Amino acid sequence: MNAIVTANEPADRLIRPGEFGVDPVLSVRDLHVSFASEAGTVRAVRGVSFDLLPGRTLGIVGESGSGKSVTSLSVMGLLDANARVEGSIRLKGRELLGLTENELSKYRGNDMAMVFQDPLSALTPVFTIGDQLAEALDLHQDLSRKQVRDRSVELLDLVGIPNPAERLKSFPHQFSGGMRQRVMIAIAIANNPDVIIADEPTTALDVTIQAQVLDVLKTAQRETGAAVVMITHDLGVVAGVADDVLVMYAGRPVEKASVDQLYARPAMPYTMGLLGAVPRPDRGENRRLVPIQGTPPSLVDLPVGCPFAPRCPVATDECRVAEPDLVPVAGNEDQLAACIRADELAAQGVTYDQVFTVDESAPSVLADVPRAERAPVLEVTDLRKHFPLTKGGILRRTVGAVKAVDGVTFDVREGETLALVGESGSGKTTTLLEILKLEAPQGGTIAVLGKNVAELPRAERRALRRELQIVFQDPMSSLDPRLPVYDVLAEPLHVHGWSKQRINDRIAELMKLVGLNPDHVDRFPSQFSGGQRQRIAIARALAVEPKLVVLDEPVSALDVSIQAGVINLLEDIQATLSVAFLFVAHDLSVIRHASARVAVMYLGQVVELGDTEAVFTAPRHPYTRALLSAVPVPDPQVERTRERIVLTGDLPSPAAQITGCRFASRCPTRALLPPEKQQRCDTELPVLTGQDHTVACHFPVSPENPGLPTKEN
Amino acid sequence: MADTELTLAGATAPDVVADEHDGDLHRTGRLALIVRRFVRRPSAVVGAFLLLFLIAFAVFGPMVANWGYDEPDFLALAQAPSAEHWFGTTTGGSDVFALVARGLSRSLLIGVLSSLAITFVAALLGTMVAFFEGWFERVGMWVLDTLLVIPSFLLIAMITRSASGKGGWLVLAAALTAFGWVGYARVLRTLTLSLRELDYVHAAKYMGVGPFTIIRRHLIPNLGSVLIIQTVLGVVAAVNSETALSFLGLGVKAPDVSLGTILQAGQSVVLTSPWVLLAPSLFLVALTFSMQLIGDGLRDAIDPYSRSGGKA
Incomplete structure (x- = not known):
C-alpha cells in the first residue's frame, strides 16, 4: 500500500x-x-x-x-x-x-x-x-x-x-x-x-x-x-x-546552468541571494536568513544597466551603464550568467554569505529563562469545534458533523513561538478562529494569560483583546485600501483610548521598528510592495504591545527574497519585545527556521507536539515522518539521495466517522503491523502521551530505531 | 578568506528601507488628501464651479431680479427676453428669471436633500443588515422585502396631497426618501456581504473595534464609489420624481414653484414662447451635468487605485 x-x-x-x-x-x-x-x-x-x-x-x-x-x-x-x-x-x-x-x-x-x-x-x-x-x-x-x-x-x-x-x-x-x-x-x-x-x-x-x-x-x-x-x-x-x-x-534570464552546478557554484549574485534567502528544512543550525534588500524593478521603466544592480551588494558603477548579456562563465562553459563580475565571483568561489550581509539577530531578553519558568500566555485544552451537516430544504435535519477541530491541546509560553502545522483541512484555521473569538468554545477551554475566556465578563474580554493580535496571510486584503498607513496603525490605539500625541509618537516608533520610513505614513497600502505591506500588518499587530500575536501564514504570500526579511524581522521583534507567536504555516522549512516548538495537526487533532528540533530530527508519529520526508530540499544532492515516504491517498473527509486513529487509513506503520495490533489502531483513538515531546500514536516510531515500530505503548 | 575584499571593492550598499528619521511625524490629513486629489482633476473643478454658480443663482437670483416669482407683470404676457424680463415671461405674465431662480432652489433642495438622506439611510441599514449576521439579518431582509412591494408612488402622492402651502416641498423630500432607500439598501447589503469577509474587517473585529466604527470606517468608505454615483444619480432621479409628481399636480403645488412646474408650464407653449421651456431646461441640464462631474471627481479622489493621484 x-x-x-x-x-x-x-x-x-x-x-x-x-x-x-x-x-x-x-x-x-x-x-x-x-x-x-x-x-x-x-x-x-x-x-x-x-x-x-x-x-x-x-x-x-x-x-x-x-x-x-x-x-x-x-x-x-x-x-x-x-x-x-x-x-x-x-x-x-x-x-x-x-x-x-x-x-x-x-x-x-x-x-x-x-x-x-x-x-x-x-x-x-x-x-x-x-x-x-x-x-x-x-x-x-x-x-x-x-x-x-x-x-x-x-x-x-x-x-x-x-x-x-x-x-x-x-x-x-x-x-x-x-x-x-x-x-x-x-x-x-x-x-x-x-x-x-x-x-x-x-x-x-x-x-x-x-x-x-x-x-x-x-x-x-x-x-x-x-x-x-x-x-x-x-x-x-x-x-x-x-x-x-x-x-x-525582471524579464531576463540571468543565469543558466545544470542543476548541480547552479546550486553548488552560483555565479550571479541574484542566484546566490535566492539560495541564501530560502530556509532549509533539513538543517537545524540557527543560521540567519539573508534577505535581498529592496524590491524588483518595475517592468514599465527599467533602470539603465543591470536591473539587479540597485539591490546588488557587489554592484559597481560599471553595472549601471549597460545591461550585461548572458555569457558563459570562465572556467565552466556550460554555465551562463548575465553579470559582468560573474567570472570574478566564480573564480573566487564566493558564496552568498560573503556577498550578502545580514545584521546580527537581536539578543533575546528571555534567553536565560527556561521554558518551564515562563508564564503561559495561551492554554488550549481539548478544544472542539464541530460544524453540523444538514440535509433537506424546508425541514433541515442534522445528518452528521464536520469535526473541524476535535480535541486540540497545546500551550504557548511567554516569548516563544509555537507553530501549528498541517495540511489543508487539518483544522489549523478553525483553531485560530476559535481562539481569536475569545468566546466560550463548543468544547474544551481556552485560557489567555491564565484567564478562562468562557468565564470573562464583557469588559474584561475587551481588555483581553489587547493582548491578542493577528497578522493575516494576504497583506493585500488585510489592510483597508482606503486608509492611509497612519490610520491603519492608529486604529488599535484608538480602540484602547490612547491620546493623540501618544498615538503619533507610537506610530513613528512602530514604523521604525518594522523597518519602514516613518515619513511614508500618508501613503495608501497600495503604494507599498507586498513585503512592506506585511511589515505594516505586523506593526499594526504590535501597536498595543500584545503578549501574543497569531501569525496566519505570514510569509506564504511573499517571494523568497522578501520572505527572509520578514522572518528576520519577526525573530528580532520576539527577541526584543518577548512577545509570543502562534505561527500557522504549511511550509515546514519556514517553521523549522522560525519556531521553537511545533504542533503537527492531522484531521482536527494534534498528533505530535514538541520542540522543533526534536520533532524535525526524531519525529515519532508516522504522519510527521511522512510530512517531513515530503518537503523538497533546495539541494539537488540531498534530493537525489534521500528517502521519501510517499503517503497513498488523500486526507479523509472530516465528516467521515472514524472511531480509531484518524491517520490509520494512510498510515505506513499500521500496514506493517500484525492484524491484532491493526485492530487497536482501527478502534481506539490515541491520545497525546509523553513528557516534553508528546505524540498521539499507539505504536510510535522509537528514536533508537527509526523506520520500524518497536515499542508498544 | 580574501573574498571579503571583493565585496567591499567598489560596492555601494543598496538603500536600506528605513532612512534616518528625526523623530517627529508630520502628516497630511485624509480630508486634505482627498481635496488635493479632487482639485487635480480639471473636469471635477469645472463641475464644482458650475454647481457653486447654480447655488449662487438660486440664492442671490431672487435678490437681483426685477420681479418676484409670485408677482406677475400683467402688462407683459408671454414676452420674449428683454431688459425688463431677462428670461422673458410666461403666458400668465410671471418673470421666468425669478421663476427659474426660485424653482432651481426648490429642485436643488428636494433633489440633494432626499438623495443624501436616501444614501445615508440605505448605506447604514444596508451595511448593518449584512454586518450583524444572524437574526438581525433575517429580520432586516424580511423588512426590506416587504417595503419593496409597497406601491411607493401612490403613497408619496397621498402624503404630499395632505400637506399644503410652502412647507409642502419638505414633505415631498421626506416622502421621496422614505420610499427611495429600500432598493439601494438591498444592493449595498449584497456588496457588503463580500466586504465583511475581508481580512481587514476581521482584523478590526479582533482588535476590539466597535461594530459601528467598523461600519463607519471600513465598510461604508469601501462602498464609496458606489455611494457617490448613487448620490449623484439620486439627485437626478429625485428631480425627475419631483417633476413627474408636479406634472400630475401632486408634487410641489402653487404658489410654490419648482423646475418641474415651470417645465410643465413651458411644454404647452413650446411653439409660441419657447423661452419658457428653454431657460429651466438649460438649468436642469447644468444641474445634472455638474453633479455628474463632481461625482466622477470625488470617486477618483476617494479611490486609492485611481489614476488621478498616484503621488499624493
Missing part, C-alpha cells in the same frame, strides 16, 4: 546537451513579450533563449513578475491579444510565432501540452473526467469509442488514480485537488506530447500531495519521453526535478 522509494534516481538522465547531436525539440531564441498598459509598455520578457532536449527537464525559477509564466504562455500561444511577441519559438524545427489560432491548435495538446497551477479551475465542472479525456484524445487522433475508453483507462492508471474505469464517470468535484492535478497530467500526456509545460503544478497542493504529483509527472515524462519545462518559484522543487535551471529576473 505504501512504498518507501528512493527519490530521483539519476538513472534516466537521458542525454547531455550537445551529445549525440540530438536536435532540440523546442528552441526559443531572443523572445521578447510586451504588454500595453495604462502606465506604459510593460516589457514582461526581454530576450529569453533556451533549447529543450527530448527527455530533459528545464526548470525556470524566478520571483513573481520575473516573466517565467509569460514565457511559457507565449510558447503555448495563450497570451492575450494585447501582448506583442517577438523573437523565435521553434517546435521541432517549425516556427510557432505568427501562426494563426487554428494552426496553433494542431500543435497544442498534441505536440505540446500544459499543466496549469490551479487544478480547481483547470477542469470543466459540468463534464465527467472521461468526457474531458476523450475530448483531448478525439481532437488529435482518429480513434474508435472503445480505443478512446481503453486509452483513458490506461492514462488514469498511469497517473495513479485507483479504479480508473469507474472514475471515468466521475465529475471533477468528486476528486480532491491532488487527484484533479493527476487528471490534468493525464490529459496533458494523452497524445504523447514532445513538450510538457508545467506552470507551478504543485503550488496549490499540500506537501504530501505535492510529492505524489511530482512523482506522477516524472512517470509521465518517462512514459512519453517528453521534454518538460517546469516553472516554479520553489527552489526545493527545482532541485528535485530539473536537469537544467534557468533563473529569471
